[in-house]
Structures are given as structure tokens and as C-alpha cells.
Amino acid sequence: MPDRSGSTGNLTGDLLDPVLRRDPAVPRITYYDDATGARIELSALTLANWAAKTANLVRDEFGLVPGARVSVLLPAHWQTAAVLLGCWWAGLEVVLAADPDADLALVTADRLDDVADAAEVAVLSLDAFGRPVENLPVGVTDYATSVRVHGDQFRPDRSDPAAAALDGRPVEQVLQESLDSAAAQGFSGSDRVLSTSHWSTTQDLIDGLLAVLAVGASLVQVDNADDTRLERRIESEKVTARRA
Template identity: 30%
Template sequence: MPQTPAGILSTMRSVSPSSPRLVWHGQDGRIELSGRVFDNWVAKSSNLLVDELDATETSRIALDLPPHWKSLALAFACWQVGALVVLPEEAGSPPDADIVLSSRPDPGTAPSGQLVCVALGSLALGWDGPLPRGAVDFAAEVRSHGDVYQGRSVDGDAPLLRAGGRTLLARDLLDSVTLPADPGDTDGRTLLLEPGAGLERALAAALAVWAQGGVLVLVEDGLPVTDRLLTGERVTGRLGTA
């Protein structure tokens, strides 16, 4: 069973790669990503981080982003290149980092590093509005990068996340999530993370669900979780916001 981001991505590429792994319900509609498609987004993002932003295993990359399918792809890209993901201590206040990935309408200037503006619209082809001087437009640049990441594998015990004054490993994030009991005792469950969860919770949920071969459903904060949605996605369990 894969217990690290690298293991999860390897499984997505090799085991039922056309099966859904992540479903997003947002203001702009529903997006379903298979294992292959998610892995492609991670690879493209990884190549952008390395080729354009010089990300390395010593980089600290701030994710000033809400829970979103692009946020998960970017986090896995950071981990694929060996970088440490750093979460803001307070909303709207990006931490000091080598690279800051932000979706805020007015991201301002990165405290000390490179700013990357991330448009969250699923079909967005570029940043909506003036791009701060020197910033990189994620949506405009990422599609030009390769679908395969050729970098070397990163140590599975490397720290993944800095949040709330803590540095967390994969096992710490996995231990923070208790998956609902599965009456059928089978893999491949579809679990929904309740809207309103923070990004740390979403990342931990993704690791836990995908480590067991399941499907994660994310719903944008403010959208209702209806019976129709639960039935349509065949949700078998729900994860709380904390």
C-alpha cells in the first residue's frame, strides 16, 4: 500500500489509471480527474517548478491557496521535486518562502521569493487581472510543460509540510485522518471531505484516501452538499473538517 506521495503517484500511473481519483465540485462546475490526469497535472507542475522557478529539495514553497483540485496537484508537485510545503499562519498572509503560490485576487509581492499567481478556474487559460511585476502566471505557463517528470525519486521520509509551527512527515498526515469504517472492508471507496476544511486537512485526506485506493470528493466552501451530489458520486463516507 502506498504511504508516500511518490508511492501514491506510482500507483495512480500503474493501477487502473483511467479510474477517477479526485472529483471537484465548484462554482464553475464539476471536474473529475483520473489517476493518469492527476499525475499529468502533477508532472507538468513539477516541471514548471524546476525549469522556471529553480525549485530543489531545499526549497520552501508556500501554498497560499484554498482546498481545490489545483492545490492538491501543486502540493504533490512540490513533494515530487522534494520541496517543503509551507502553509500561511493566517489567511491572506503568505509566509516567508522561496516560492509563493497564491490565488488571492491581489496577491501583492512575495515576501522574499518568487510569486506564482494561480487562477483557480478549471478552464482558466491565464490570470484574471494585472499580473504583479515579475510574477509567473501558472495557468498560462503550466500546459507547455511535459506530462512526465524525469527527476529522481525523493526520500519517502522527507518532511512534507510546515503548518502551525509543526513540520510533518507523510505518516503524521496519515495518522491525523481516521477514515470512516467500511462495511464492505474493501478498497476503492469514495469519500467526501466536508466543505470548510482547511488545506492541511485536505492534503491529509488526499493522502489517506489515495493510500487505500479510494476516490476523494472535494466541494468548494459555500456550495451545498445535496443528496443528489452524494448519490451521483456514490459517496460511501464523509470526512469532517477537522
């Protein structure tokens, strides 16, 4: 299990640094969409590269500084994980709701009306091949088009463990709640955790994603789950634990 002697003050660093040092090539997120047949697998290194691109995007393109608020209205998806980790790497506070005071909203196209009052909006297509969203309104950024030009390395500013990271919770609290959730669910660093849950609330996100990352486990996330495929997938993915 990764060393969790205390928060560094940067949630992404707390979650990724230990596994990057230990085994950067081992899969951390394996994403399935049973409606489309998609399967995407990301190592810790690949996940960190995507997070770095997102962190550079929000800092350099949108000009956000540590402490800025970002509204994230996205489903349980590997790109959502990259967005969240990128925002936290940049020292931003994520809110999982439409927030008129947000400095930036990251959403899918069907949620645009919910963030009409946001200062800036970026839309994710969640397409496996990085296709952009077509016919976006003027002034709305296409995430897939913009993020690919940004670097895959990121050097965060000095971090404050007391700074808000997730819906008002400070970094150290989110990390501790994630570790507590992992313990309650019986997750360890050697587990492959199968989950079909959503990340629409703070507790859902902590239980379904952050608890897995916090102990250095790997996640098999299934969207639009076909129950007839789950048992075979448990065997093929060598799943050792489940999150309903």
C-alpha cells in the same frame, strides 16, 4: 488497498504510484463548485500529468532543487492538489502559510499581499478553462500560462524519506499520519469520499486530501457547498464515506 510497505522517500510517488499501477483511469478527484456549477473529474493518470507539469515548472522555470521551500496559499481545489503533488514530486517542502523565507509562493490573486516578501510568486486563477489572471504585477508569474508548456512526465531526483515535505514533517511522517487519519475516518481503497472541508491547515490537508489518496480512495470535493444538493450528489457520485 495499495501496498504501503514503506515510504519511497517521495510523497507523490508514495501516494500516486500504487493507484497508477492498479487503475490509472479510475477517478481520483471529482471537484464541484456549487457557486459556479463547475464539475471537473481527474483520473490518477490525469492528476499525475498535472503534477508532472507543475514539478517541471518549479524545477525548470523557477530553478528549485530538492529541499527548497514553497509557500502554498490555495483553497481546496483540484488544481491545488496538482500543485501540491507537483511540489512534492520535485522534492520541495510545502508550507501552508506566508513564509518570507520561501523560495516560491503559489497563491490566488487575493493573497498577493501576503507573499510580498517571497523570492518568486506564481498566481493561480483556478479557472476551469485555464484562463490567466489579468493585470498581474510585473515579475509575478501566471501559473496557467506557464504550466501548460511544460511536459506531463517527470523523473524525480533521488529522494530522502527524512526530508521535510509538509510544514517541517518528513515524507514518511506525512504518509503515516495520512494512513492513520484514513483509518480513524474509516476510509478504504474502495471508498468514494465526499468532503466539503478546507485544506488551510496541515491537519485539514492530511484529513481532507492525503488520507483519501494514501489508501487509494477517490475524493468528491465540493466547494461553496449547497446543502440542498448534497444528498442527490451522494447518490449520483456513489459516495460511500463523508468528510465533514
